[in-house]
Amino acid sequence: MTTVWAGLATGAIYSLVAIGYNVVLLASGTFNFAHAQLLMIGTFLAYTGAVTLGLPVVPAVLLAAAGVGALALLEERTAIRPLLGRSDAHGALITTVGAATILDGLAAALWGRQPLTVPSGLPDRPLELLGGTVRPVDLVLIGLTLLVGVGLHLWSRHSLIGLASLASAEDRDAASARGINVRLLGVGAFVLAGLIAGAFGLLVGARTYAVFNLGHALALFGFVAIAIGGAGSQLGGLIGGFATGLIYAFAARYVGEAYPQLVVFAVFLLILFLRPRGLFGTALERRV
Amino acid sequence: MLTVTGITGGYGDLRVLWGVDARVGAGKITVVLGRNGAGKTSLLSAIAGLLPTVSEGTVELAGQDLSGTRAHRRIRAGLALVQENKRVFRGRSVEENLLLGGYTIPGRGLRATARREALEQAYERFPMLRERRRIPAGSLSGGQQQMLAIGQALMPGPKLLMLDEPSAGLAPSIVNEVLGMVAALREEGLSILLVEQRVEHALAIADDVAVMENGRIIAAGPKAEFDDGALIREVYLGRTGEQMNTGNR
Amino acid sequence: MTLLARFRPLSPLLAVALLMAAPGLGLINAYWSRTVMLIAILSLLVSGLNVVLGYAGELAMGQVALYAVGAYVAGYLGVQFGATNVLLALGAATLAAVLVGLVTGIPGLRLGGWSLAMVTFFLVILVPNTIDILHDFTGGTLGLAAAVPTLFGMEITGTRLYVFILAVTAVWFAIARNLLRSRHGDVFLVLRQSPILASTLGVSVYRLKLLAYVIGAIPAALAGALFSMIDGFIAPETFTFALALSVLAASVVGGATSVYGAIAGAAVLQIGQQTFTQFQDWQLVIYGTFLLVAGVLFNRGLAGLAHDALAAARRRGLLPARPVSAALAVPVEPEAELDRLDGAVLRTEGLSKSFGGNAALREVSIEAKPGEVTALIGPNGSGKTTLLNLICGFYKPSGGSLLLDDDEIAGRAPYRIARLGVTRTFQTPLIPKDMTTLAFVATGRYTSHRVGIAAAVLRLPAFRRGYAADTAESLRLLRWLGIEDLADQQVDSLALGTRRLVEAARALASGPRVFLFDEVGSGLDESDLVVLERVIGAIRRAGGTVILVEHNFPLVLKLADRIHVLSQGQLIASGTPAEIQSDRRVLAEYTGATDEQAETATTKGAQ
DSSP states (O other), X not given: OHHHHHHHHHHHHHHHHHHHHHHHHHHHSOOOTTHHHXXXXXXXXXXXXXXXXXXXXXXXXXXXXXXXXXXXXXHIIIIIGGGTTOSOTTHHHHHXXXXXXXXXXXXXXXXXXXXXXXXXXXXXXXXXXXXXXXXHHHHHHHHHHHHHHHHHHHHHHHSHHHXXXXXXXXXXXHHHTTTOOHHHHHHHHHHHHHHHHXXXXXXXXXXXXXXXXXXXXXXXXHHHHHHHHOTTOHHHHHHHHHHHHHHHHHHHHHTOTTOHHHHHHHHHHHHHHHOTTOSSOOOOOXXX | OEXXXXXXXXETTEEEEEEEEEEEOTTOEEEEEOOTTSSHHHHHHHHHTOSSEEEEEEEEXXXXXXXXXXXXXXXXXXXXXXXXXXXXXXXXXXXXXXXXXXXXXXXXXXXXXXXXXXXXXXXXXXXXXXXXXXXXXGGSOHHHHHHHHHHHHHTTOOSEEEEXXXXXXXXXXXXXXXXXXXXXXXXXXXXXXXXXXOHHXXXXXXXXXEEEETTEEEEEEEGGGGTTSHXXXXXXXXXXXXXXXXXXX | OHHHHHHOOHHHHHHHHHHHHTTTTTSSOHHHHHHHHHHHHHHHHHHHHHIIIIISOOOOOTHHHHHHHHHHHHHHHHHHHOOOBHHHHHXXXXXXXXXXXHHHHHHHTTSOTTHHHHHXXXXXXXXXXXXXXXXXXXXXXGOEEOOOOEEXXXXXXXXXXXXXXXXXXXXXXHHHHHHHSXXXXXXXXXXXXXXXXXXXXXXXXXXXXXXXXXXXXXXXXXXXXXXXXXXXXXXXXGSOHHHHHHHHHHHHHHOTTOSTHHHHHHHHHHHHHHHTGGGGGGHHHHHHHHHXXXXXXXXXXXXXHHHHHHHHHHHTTSSOOOOOOOOOSOOOOTTXXXXXXXXXXXXXXXXXXXXXXXXXXXXXEEEEOTTOEEEEEOSTTSSHHHHHHHHHTSSOOSEEEEEETTEEOTTOOHHHHHHTTEEEOOSSOOOOSSOBHHHHHHHTTTTTTOOOHHHHHTTOHHHHHXXXXXXXXXXXXXXXXXOGGGTTSBGGGSOHHHHHHHHHHHHHHTOOSEEEEESTTTTOOHHHHHHXXXXXXXXXXXXXXXXXXXXXXXXXXXXXXXXXXXXXXXXXXXXXXXXXXXXXXXXXXXXXXXXXXXHHHHHHHHO
């Protein structure tokens, strides 16, 4: 059970990345490769807030959320906006990788290459729960991720803006013709994804440390979560993230310490091969 | 109500509209005729602010200059567009579609009073939609989807309604129903710009006519000027009736 | 002539020879010769990425992983088996690259979009892990000391190694150049821009992307093997994510859609990295900025800038203009007939298609015969385009059958149907960028008159013959259409009417059996229409099977032998033009006129 808790806690982080990908994907049709890097910056800002500035938990979380939200806005302006209306589809492929690399580099240059410990403000003593041990911070991380994931899922179906975002994912032109400002919606999605990533910086950092290349692994496992859950499905991404985390934890426990990445990679290849639309996605017929 | 002057534009380097002028009088129906590829749909897109490139021209709605603004502003200013074939959001329910149609209605959230009232009005106009409010729009029949699309467009109470081939792919009986609905909307005082291939049907409800060819307006005026039937041969059946019969292979 | 000149890359050869001789002549010192070797190696990595990114349109980040594979395979062979022969090392590295390419490419390319990027990115992340797991073979984190490389007993070190590395790099670039400057390269470009057009050309999008990806993997592994020879030591720290990013940055900076841009990009990155060591901390920021700025501003890189500068110089008369391709074939009279076409009977029997419960096409049975024009008419939304897409294989039928000369072809992949000789044009012509009209028309012959990759790479006589035949036939068709003067123009600069003609030429170039023309007359003016009528008439006389989907009723009446009228996805009438013209029901359905009005319309039309 301890393995399950560990898997769920790691999985929560992957779910967070998948959620961030999906928020942007749904509203603007862009895959933001740099989202995992936003989460990484979130952990550093949480460190700066909580340790360097010595702020209490709530202001530290707000600082990280605001900072990452602003960065996401900046990223949209520089890496996405100039490409809108361009026919070459893989422009964003390059520019968001560029943005991710800049964020990696900035983190390394500003905070150094050594991992930093981010204090969560929660007691460190592990709890006994359902036959396993789990740190309080992990429990909170799992709970809040579930809350945000399910909340976003419900919100996207039961609010006007959520509906508008689903509609513009289905057909941008038709959404514009209903008076939906699709561009603003896209910007809003970037900022929202940034705010969420920043707000979780403290909890994620408390589990993983703040380290400049954290984004790489997170980007990958977040993408595996999307592959499992199906692109554009908030609920799918949430479940996919937890599933990836569990696979990772069980592979580490039962196959060997060095193997979890390889096992996840094998699962990833298998899913792409067998269910390319994800376990929750549906196949779409191509239209000319 | 609507005055369009000198619209020139297209898709990137490919120009499809060349200095198009058009107008729709208050409470009138202007029908745009022309063969496939003449630029009718592009004209509606340009008016709605959806054509990728517009290099010249002005669009004015009820005295308000909309030139150069983006689509959502124009919809807020009182334009409504029912696009051909992209009628509804297929994955969303009928009611969600209508609510999305009312996106620009002021008021916060799905439960805003004005939005609920518009929804109620739409259901009164199309009782068939009320019965099907929870089912995905994609599973409605073609005619029902067309009604839903019109219902969506009417939600914010537009000043001008643009319809792109509302009868496309519909059975003749339903065509009459749809175009009858368009005529009824005029009686309610709505100004309408209609692109329609079924020439006779369209002429039956038109006040004014504009004829497009190769991205230009080649003739425009009150319906009476087109009443002698030459129009059908000229526009629909092709270049000239004579050629049609003397043409040899 | 220009065509032949393209086969003789003299100036690159001279440059390579000069570079090879440079250390011996004392022109460059040890520091610079090492730099040149590193640039050569990096440019191999970049060139492989260019094939995938610039031509097949997929982002592959795994060059570094393949680099590691190449290095360790070469190193292990030398250390474990004493197999130090450099050619053996390169061969083994190539084999390993192909293997890894297939294992990761097959699943990675299934979905398109980001999945290949992620699979290959995963490969990079797995490198240190895998080296550790396989430490018996790789030496783990301690690294692996490689044996001294040899060639036929001769030790390959120092200047010899320098020359060898340059030679291998030169050979690879010759291969890449020959591959990309051939029909294969043109089709890669089509593939990147329009998978639909590619399948219409008879190309399996998935397989061709896989091919490009595997080809792109090879130079990366070669680079790895070469790298293991430079230092004689392979350390896991070499194969970092930062290196993966520098490869990507070099590709974008140099221009992914170019052959030699890779060298320019690699030189900028390698020299930059060595010169500005004090900016080590900001290295990632700099790479990222390269990617961001290059991605936003000039998506064709340095090669694109050079190309534009050359074109500008030519316009201003600073450089001689590029001569127009000279006529190669015998002149063809504009009125000349086409060669005989082997038309096939295309038949649908009770063909149906529904989308999520909505029937778009119901039980449609038609037959199109060789030497006839079969027209499909009907109002918008009546199912004409659906029928066309079913015939081409873009949709799978929900019921009924589709027969080509009595062979069932329903449900086959579009590229398979295209290979059987079914070709089409599009309502909005699909015209790629960065290609001349001549090259575009010649892509029509890619699968029907195929020249193998090996022939193209080695510039074998078969390639030269094929190339000359492609060019001659394409020019002949363009001349026949009266647009020969556009042969060297960029095809995406043409006007709509000309685009339709060029599409018709592209379709004709393959010598197909069945032609599908989708709204071929829409948006055309009189003179263009006259040419198109002539084209369709000529195909018919040559024995081709023509299916015409068209709104322009007079055009249909003039051209068609048989007309089928669709409405609501059903066939409501079939007959000769005369029968259809007098069919009131058709006119009523088609114009929306009542019977009475239809009658007036027909009588007026007949006057």
